[in-house]
Amino acid sequence: MQAEQSVSIVEIARDEPITLQQILRTIPRECYQRNYRKAFAWLVWDWLLIGLCVTAILWAQSWWIAVPISCVLGTVLSGLFILGHDAGHRSFCRSRRWNNFIGHITTSWVLWPFHIWRLSHNTHHRHTHHVHKEVAWKPAPGFIYKRLAWLDRMIYRYARTWLFYLGSIIFTATVVRDYVRGKGLSSQEHCEVLFSVLITALAGAVYASVSYLIAGWYGLLMLFVIPQFVFHFWLSLFTLLHHTTPDVTFMAPDVWTREKASLECSIHVIYPWWVDLLNHDISWHVPHHVCAAIPHYNLRLAYRHLKETYPDRIVERKLTFRYLVSVLRQCNLIEDFKPGMQEWKRFNENESSQPREVVRQ
Known part of the structure; x- marks a missing residue:
């Protein structure tokens, strides 16, 4: 089975090259066009659903009834965040100021500073599936994993088990810490980051305080705590499965191209x-990586055209319990850095191997 997977990976890596412009031309021009009516209608839709969920939780005053509604609220907050994701890519509207405004009123409630998300997420798009430069769910080689401090090794391992939803929480905390310190940022970007952190801190404080004031510990748990965890469940699930599957892995610099990634x-x-x-069709993810300027409401049409034009290049999977298990069991580590496509390695396959010197290609 492993041999068959390796062959398919090599075949993809050696396929006839295409340019990004060729790919973009297969997508109808209308897919790149913003529709302000649709964009703001979806924004209003999300806020109405949030209001409905909050009202239902307060009306129920029952822990058993409120928990599923609270999970729905967390899912709606995930959708609201995805509208901020559009704003971060400047695909929500044309105005930079309006995009920044929309971004802050959609991402701050789930404690993600907008400009930190925008900058870190753009890095992910620039280096998708690059074995050295990717920032989202980048797998560690087995020998590096063995050399991690015990706490880092434990965090890495448990974020790739049934506790995978902790992955986005850890990523958020790490990225916010680094960006607040200004690592690799211009002075303007650092100012934008600090502004977003301030807005997010205020939004989080107001959100948590009001939840407690109107319904005590019941309100704090049902209106704030559970929805935050549900949001991170969806963020972790989406980002993990968008870029992790047993028969597709990460690429070394010698074969990495933006088109292939x-x-x-x-x-x-x-x-x-x-x-x-x-969640505003965020799962229709391939056209989003081909061109992040495509608004979420045009992703389905763009995907259909990409699939018709490149049926053998598109990777499509259906979310099932069995599929999720296969990802969590098989996609843990990679073999040592090497040219070409990397190979997945399970945690238990790494136990008996010996540590070695780091050799970067």
Whole structure:
């Protein structure tokens, strides 16, 4: 089975090259066009759903009834965050100021400073599936994993088990810490980051305080704590499965290209219809990596054209319990850094191997 997977990976890596412009031309021009009516209608839709969920939780005053509603609220907050994701890519509207405003009123409630998300997420898009430069769910080689401090090794391991939803919490905390320190940022970017942190801190304080003031510990848990964890569950699930599957892995610099990473390594995952509805089609992810300027409401049409033109290059999977288990069990580490496509390695396969010197290609 492993040999068959390796062959398919090599075949993808050696396929006839195409340019980004060729790929972009297969997508209809209308997919790149913003529709302000649709954009703001979805924004209003999310806020109405949030109001409905909050009202239902306060009306229920029952822990058993409120918990599922609280989970729905967390899912709606995930959708609201995705509108901020559009704003971060400047695809929500044309105005930079309006995009920044929309970004702050959509991402701050889930404690993600908008400009930190925008900058770090752009790094992910520039280096998708690059074995050295990727920032989202980048796998560690087995020998580096063995050399990690015990706490770092434990965090890495448990973020790739059924506790995978902790991955985005850890990533958020780490990225916010680094960006607040100004690592690799211009003075203007650092000012934007600090402004977003201030707005997020205020939003989080208001959100948590009001939740407690109107309904005590019941309100704090149902309106704030549970929705935050549910949001991170969705963020972790989406980002993990968008770029992790047993038969597609990360690329060394000698074979990495933006075209290959965007079209052949970004994964289209088929979710239930209600997940797509509440999360604004974020699972239609391949065209988003081909061109981040495509608004979320045009992703389906763009994907259909990409699939028709490049049926053998598109990676499509359906979310099932069995599929999620296969990802969590098989996609843990990679073999030592080497040219070409890397190979997945399980944690238990790494136990008996010996540590070695780091050799970067």
